[in-house]
Amino acid sequence: MSERTHKILQAAILFGLSAFLFYKILSGTLYFYINARFTWLVVLGGAVFLALAFFAWPRKSASDAHDHDHDDHGHAHSRSAWPLAILCIPLALGFLVPSRPLDSSALDTRGLTTNALMSIGGQTAVQLDQPSDQRNVLDWVRAFNFAADPVIYEGEPADVIGFVYQDPRLPEGQFLVGRFAVSCCAADAFAIGMIVQSDEAHHWAANQWVHVNGKVQVSHLDGVAVPLIVAESIKEVSIPPQPYLFP
Amino acid sequence: MKRVFNTLSIVGLAVLGVALVLFLQNWMGGGIELPSQFYTFTTIFLGIFIEAAPFLLLGTLASGLVEVFFKKESIQRIMPRNRFLGALAGGLLGFVFPVCECGVVPLTRRLFRKGMGPAMGVAFLMASPVLNPIVILSTYAAYGWGPVLWLRVALSLAIAVATGLIFAVEEQPARLLRPSSLSLAPIRGASVDVALPIYPGSLGSRLRRALSIAGEEFFEMGRYLIIGSMLAAALQAVVPQGTLLALGSGPLLSVLVMMLLAVLLSICSTVDAFVSLAFVGTFTTGSVLSFLVLGPMVDIKNILLYLQVFRRRTVLYMVILPVLMVILATVFINLNLGI
Numbered sequence: 147m148s149e150r151t152h153k154i155l156q157a158a159i160l161f162g163l164s165a166f167l168f169y170k171i172l173s174g175t176l177y178f179y180i181n182a183r184f185t186w187l188v189v190l191g192g193a194v195f196l197a198l199a200f201f202a203w204p205r206k207s208a209s210d211a212h213d214h215d216h217d218d219h220g221h222a223h224s225r226s227a228w229p230l231a232i233l234c235i236p237l238a239l240g241f242l243v244p245s246r247p248l249d250s251s252a253l254d255t256r257g258l259t260t261n262a263l264m265s266i267g268g269q270t271a272v273q274l275d276q277p278s279d280q281r282n283v284l285d286w287v288r289a290f291n292f293a294a295d296p297v298i299y300e301g302e303p304a305d306v307i308g309f310v311y312q313d314p315r316l317p318e319g320q321f322l323v324g325r326f327a328v329s330c331c332a333a334d335a336f337a338i339g340m341i342v343q344s345d346e347a348h349h350w351a352a353n354q355w356v357h358v359n360g361k362v363q364v365s366h367l368d369g370v371a372v373p374l375i376v377a378e379s380i381k382e383v384s385i386p387p388q389p390y391l392f393p
Numbered sequence: 394m395k396r397v398f399n400t401l402s403i404v405g406l407a408v409l410g411v412a413l414v415l416f417l418q419n420w421m422g423g424g425i426e427l428p429s430q431f432y433t434f435t436t437i438f439l440g441i442f443i444e445a446a447p448f449l450l451l452g453t454l455a456s457g458l459v460e461v462f463f464k465k466e467s468i469q470r471i472m473p474r475n476r477f478l479g480a481l482a483g484g485l486l487g488f489v490f491p492v493c494e495c496g497v498v499p500l501t502r503r504l505f506r507k508g509m510g511p512a513m514g515v516a517f518l519m520a521s522p523v524l525n526p527i528v529i530l531s532t533y534a535a536y537g538w539g540p541v542l543w544l545r546v547a548l549s550l551a552i553a554v555a556t557g558l559i560f561a562v563e564e565q566p567a568r569l570l571r572p573s574s575l576s577l578a579p580i581r582g583a584s585v586d587v588a589l590p591i592y593p594g595s596l597g598s599r600l601r602r603a604l605s606i607a608g609e610e611f612f613e614m615g616r617y618l619i620i621g622s623m624l625a626a627a628l629q630a631v632v633p634q635g636t637l638l639a640l641g642s643g644p645l646l647s648v649l650v651m652m653l654l655a656v657l658l659s660i661c662s663t664v665d666a667f668v669s670l671a672f673v674g675t676f677t678t679g680s681v682l683s684f685l686v687l688g689p690m691v692d693i694k695n696i697l698l699y700l701q702v703f704r705r706r707t708v709l710y711m712v713i714l715p716v717l718m719v720i721l722a723t724v725f726i727n728l729n730l731g732i
Contacts, residue, residue, distance in 0.1 A: 156612060167443065179440040191447030194454070198608040201601055231406060232616040235623070236442045238409045242416035243435050251429035255633045330664035332440030333622075333629065393667065 147227055150204050157202040159233050164195035166240045175245040177388045180331045247389035248326050248335055249353045250311040258313065258324060258337045278302040278362070283325045284391040286362070286373045287338045296371045302362045304340070304375045307386060310350040311339060315367060321347045323358050323375070328390040335390065341365050344377035357381040430630045438626035442619065444661060445495045445694070449618055452496020453610040456503040457603030469508045476512045480557035483513035484550045487521030493662050494522035494689050495618060498698040499610045502574050505702075511566045516557030518699075519715065522662040522689035523549040532685070535666035541678065544726070545685045552686065552718045559714060560707075569707045617701050621694025625659040628693075632657065644727035647680035648720055655688035662689035679727035687719045 147155075167188050170176040176188060278299070281289065283306050290296045308323035316322065324339035326332075342358050350356060358380050365374035415427065473479045492500055501509075501518045509517075522528065523545060536542050563569055594602075640650050651672065660668055669684050691712050699708045 156608065160608060160611075163446070167446075170443065176443070178436060179443050184444060187447045188443060191443075191450055194447070194450045198450075198604060198611065201604040202608040229612055229616045231409075232619050233612060235408050235619055236439060238412040239435050240439055242412035243432070244415070246432045246436060248433060248436055249429070252433045252630075255433075255629065255631060329667040330661055331444035332437045333444075333625065333658060334660050334664065334668045335437075336668075 152230075153202060153204040155230050157199045157204075159230060159237070160195050160199035160202055162237045163233075164192045164199060166237055167192035167195065170240065170245075173245075174387055177390065178245050178247040178332075181328050181390070181392045182388065183392060184330070247385065248332055250309055250324060251353070252326075252335070253311060253324070253337050256335065256337055258311070258322065258339050279305040282306055282391055283308050283323065283338055283340055284327050284393065286340055290364075290371055290373050296364050296373070299362050299373070300364060303360075304362045304373070305357075305359050306340065306375070307355065307357050307383060308339065310352055310354045310356055311337075312348075312350075312352055313339075316341065319343060319345060319347050320374075321350060323356060326390045327393050329393055332390075338391075339372075341367070341372060341374040342377050342380070343374055344380055346380065350380070355383050355385050357383045434626050434630040437629050438622050441622035441625060441659065441694070445618055445622065446615070448493050448661065449495040449499070449614055450607070450611060452492050452499045453607040453614065454603070455490060455492060455496065456499040456610055457606035459500065459503050459507065460606055461599040461603045463507060465507050468504065472509060472513060476510070476558060476561040477554075479510055479513040480516040480554045480561065483509075483516030483557055484520035484553045485524060486513075486517045487523075487525035490521065491525040491527055492521060493525070493528070494692075494695055495614075495661075495698065497521050498695075498702060499614050502570075502702045505566055505570060505574060510561070511563055511569055512557040512561035514557075514566070515560045515711070516553045518553075519556055519690045519711075520550055520553030523686070524553075528662050528666075528689075531663055532666040535670055540730075541682060541685070544682055548682065548686045548719070548722050549689070552690070552715055552722070555718060556711065556714045559710070568704075570703055571701070574702045614698060614701060617697035618694055621659065621692075621697040624697075625657060625693045628657050642676070644677060644679065645720075645724050647677045648683045648723045648727065651676060651680040651684040652687050652716065652719065655684045656692045658688070659692040659694045660688065665689070677727045678730075679723035679725075682726060683719050683723040686723070687715060690715045 170179070171185070171188060171192070176182075176185065180188070276285070279302075281304070286304065286306070289299060293299065306323060308325045311322040311324045313322045320341050320343050322339035323342050324337050326335040326337050328335045342360070343363075358375055358377055360375040360377040360379070363374045363376055364371055366372065411427075411431075473482050487497075490497075490500060497518055501514050504517070505514050529542075529546060532542050532545055560569060640646060655665075658668070665685060665688050669681050672681055672684070696708065696712060699711060703711065
């Protein structure tokens, strides 16, 4: 590949990477991949890619004069096409594969944790000081982790959103409403969940996002106290704009 | 090596093909459904890439700026003569250049080119992903002022300095590094540097030069980041973590399991403290520490990035030495310190 073609392709890929990051931000699917706290970093990355694309474009100007006396140095290995092909992989997967957040099928390898410690320190007490019907799945699991005896939560109203996970450990009439908690990116996602008790539990297909209303009780899963919702209503909902919870 | 890359580009083309087919069938409203693992893989891979790419970019920018603004002599003048002090200074350099584990690799290579010795360079590479203000703060946020925080900092520094000192046996950095890592003309046009130790010209043209170096370096390093994140994502999509975690709770086995997890997950050091909290109740403190100390030094994407800078033999030692030292230190903690 000639030097000029190579440079043009490089500039095109850098531009593509910038477009990819901004596309993810603008289409609202960025949060399928990372914690919203890092949005600024992605904006910065997109801007830097754009700047690099601009400066990578080959130019015939005086400042590039020393490019010429270098042509006979023979950097053949770095001018081959494969590095460029590899840089196209995130572009291909990012633009062509439909964006999907992690769902219950990822649970096959990740499992579901009942331990959602977010800090060894005591600052969580403040976070838990919120009306019970505004707690999300993570708040509930945390509340149960930190309570000396979670019985204090029995009877409180719960109002949560999550995806359906038919956990094989559960008896008939129960399923889990799960969420992934992501601290940085999808690679560190861990699943958490609450048990939902309902006569129609088996009607719900895995991965369906649902809105569950009901009253909380204490149940046990693998010897750990976990929140159970006695469902008063279960409604089908679409994937929320932020499918993950950010601890 | 070249053959490996050819294979990899075929893999790349295959991925591209699958993606294109998916796109077309989705666009035409077709109904082929790929295994869900493929979507899990894609989401995790893009997650790591989106998160790590800006950090790698910052590292290459820092490298470009060092190239055009630092004289070779000035770096050599500041660098301590004594090897131990050199390694120690390298281990603490993260406070000057707060780069994390992706960005540190291009920057270290640039510093080698500017004449930094092996002990200092290796210590910097291994320590700075932990010994920098951002990571110490995030560890503090997760664990508070406790043994985990200071043991993480102390162990990372000690292991990085020790690894650096072992490499100091080699007087010639050239024998540790890939030949291309040391040449002063890594990029077209840079051969001018042989005559002029620092890039000449106005501030504007220097900055332009720094940006074009950063771009070239992103291509060099970016492909390793991509391959590494693909490997990590693929393993995460197929290897059940539960069976891995069920393996070990003993003082030694728990350490081995958590180290393996750190290598497989390839999480950025800025957030791994939060991730490790999930294991605190069920795993020994030593094993959580092994996760926090080893992860930033050795993980799948790091190893691939190291291969771009160092000879394969060197990389082998750079993996084995920290692994052994982490095992020794954290198993000792498990057995002797009741924390």
